[in-house]
Amino acid sequence: MSARDSILQKIKENKPAASALPATLRYESFFENTEAKFRETLAAIYTEVFVVKDQAELAQKAEELFVNVTNRATSIPALANWADFSLNVADPHELETIEIAIVQGEFGVAENGAVWVSDHYLSHRALPFITQNLAFVIPRNSLMNNMHDAYERLKDTTGWGCFIAGPSKTADIEQSLVIGAHGARSMVIFLIEEEFV
Amino acid sequence: MSTATIDHAEASEIFNKDEPYVNWHDETLWFVRQKRDRSSKQLPEWEELRETASGIKHYVLSHMDELLINFEQKAKENGVHVHWAANAAEHNEIVLGLLKERHIDKMVKSKSMLTEECHMNEFLTKNGIEVIDTDLGERIVQLRNEPPSHIVLPAIHLKKKDIGDLFHEHLGTEAGATDPQYLTEAARQHLRDKFLTRRAALTGVNFAIAETGGFVVATNEGNADMGAHLADIHIACMGFEKIIPKQEHLGVFLRLLARSATGQPITTYSSHFKKPREGQEMHIIIVDNGRSTQLGREDFRNSLKCIRCGACMNTCPVYRRSGGHSYHNAVAGPIGSILAPNLDMTKNADLPFASTLCGSCSNVCPVKIDIHDQLYKWRQVLAKGGHVPQSKGLGVKAMSMVLSQPRFYQWSGRLGRSVMRVMPFMVNNNLNPWYKQRDMPEPPKESFRDWYVRNRKE
DSSP states (O other), X not given: OOHHHHHHHHHHHHSOOOOOOOXXXXXXXXXXXXXXXXXXXXXXXXXXXXXXXXXXXXXXXXXXXXXXXXXXXXXXXXXXXXXXXXXOOSOGGGGGGOSEEEEEOOEEXXXXXXXXXXXXXXXXXXXXXXXXXXXXXXXXXXXXXXXXXXXHHTSSOOSEEEEEOSSOEEOTTTTOXXXXXXXXXXXXXXXXXXXXX | OOOOOSOHHHHHHHHTTSHHXXXXXXXXXXXXXXXXXXXXXXXXXXXXHHHHHHHHHHHHHHTHHHHHHHHHXXXXXXXXXXXXXXXXXXXXXXHHHHHHHTTOOEEEEOOOHHHHHTTHHHHHHHTTOEEEEOSHHHHHHHHTTOOOSSSSSTTTTOOHHHHHHHHHHHHOOOTTOOOXXXXXXXXXXXXXXXXXXXXXXXXXXXXXXXXXXXXXXXXXXXXXXXXXXXXXXXXXXXXXXXXXXXXXGHHHHHHHHHHHHTSOSSOSEEEEEXXXXXXXXXXXXXXXXXXXXXXXXXXXXXXXXXOOOOHHHHHOHHHHTTOGGXXXXXXXXXXXXXXXXXXXXXXXXXXXXXXXXXXXXHHHOTTOOOHHHHHHHHHHHHHHTTOSXXXXXXXXXXXXXXXXXXXXXXXXXXXXXXXXXXXXXXXXXXTSGGGTTSOOOOOOSSOHHHHHHHHHXX
């Protein structure tokens, strides 16, 4: 018998009598102001949130924040002029020198500050990790209260996606928090008001 | 990496020699436990969430075979290769085979307790494969040629000076440097080079979803993603109990996992892998290694609900004062002590005794595993199976003789109290195990019984 079949056979013999799934699988979070909660959560994980009216204001704000930075990349057409690094490369290793990437995210979660990013808007999965600094743009009206709400929205997912909450970090040396482990060293989130595709 | 052969009590004794160090270790972990408390109290539904998580996991235990078959089918449809391994040796051979077929001799790895359990690094190294652990804590212990001492905080037993010295030797940092920011930056540079030059990446799996064939890997550092998205081949290894029925159930588990582990509302990265990227290969290895046996043990099967948050370790008064290495098992602490005897009763017979049975572990467990009850039940199983040392049996027999005879018990108590008063050196010496690392209390003048009898009369 193959390993597969013998494992499955043994599981079948040894598993307990069938039990049902719990009746309640999701809980509501009641925040007075979802956006305020989102900001508060992100402030605690070293991430600043900016509201921008439209793509023009986004471009202006991006210019202002990353004024002397070279090797800027973006997946957002409206920022094409802002970028000086093309993502049109075949091998993700070539992204290694990117200093700042501004990437489109799909929505944010207030309870933990996470932003969902996926293959849907990304040409390279490695981008949000390999860039030295990361910024997300998400629609201002896309904030969810909690993870149950988030998965309601994620019924259909692409080949890969990730919740990212703040810059990368570690506390593996004597529990001292250090920002910038292997992924981004800093993070900024833009909430955009205008209809944004 | 060799595992210690000395038992838990003996290893703890060595660990306890340096009192300030033990106090520091104790307080550091208690601090993490307090962060968990503060974070969990932010959610009014916390206790219900635990109950729900436990219920979902119970459903998983009772439908394990069907869920795994569904998962396999969906994963294959997604273009992922699925392998099955009955034990550690099969798992290690599969990994080696995949690498050899592709002429790869260097691999980066993110945290996977399963590969620690299988002693995969040792095996691959012997077979000419270089494995680089990329989680900072794991890289630290790997450079020290040690196993992790905690499943979430692998280097929690080390002081920054130890790490400074280690990095000075291996990564060329300045001698005497101990600043965590500086040391982390050095590791970042060192490991970035590995990420950029390795063609294979191995990750663990936090949750595998039967409904979609996808799996989730959670990290704070971003090392799993850095490895996987740059490599030609991504190998993900999972114990079969990592399966959950539906993607929406992640809502429950991801809300519990990081809050229980470190008090964060979520880990920085919760990466959902479903299909390989274009031109990449993705492989999943589903491992049994004793889990199907544990599933058949009615008293112990709930241990398979574990989501590896480490909360039971951070809260355990024994773990905090004995350190992870004293458990000589890939998973230490209370949960490790109920998993390990299933793997090897003789080798791990000491572990269920490494507990005060205070129950704190069960109280913090996000999936409500009855850990302290299982510790107690393992003791019975191990004693019946003849795995408990005779000295322990003799002590228990003597105690039962005293406790079963009220008059003898009263007399022994009186004798003990007067001995402690008149001849304190009789108990305040190293022959008395209760004196080790402790000061003996002032003996009371009378027993509760004497007091009760006297007061009833008055």
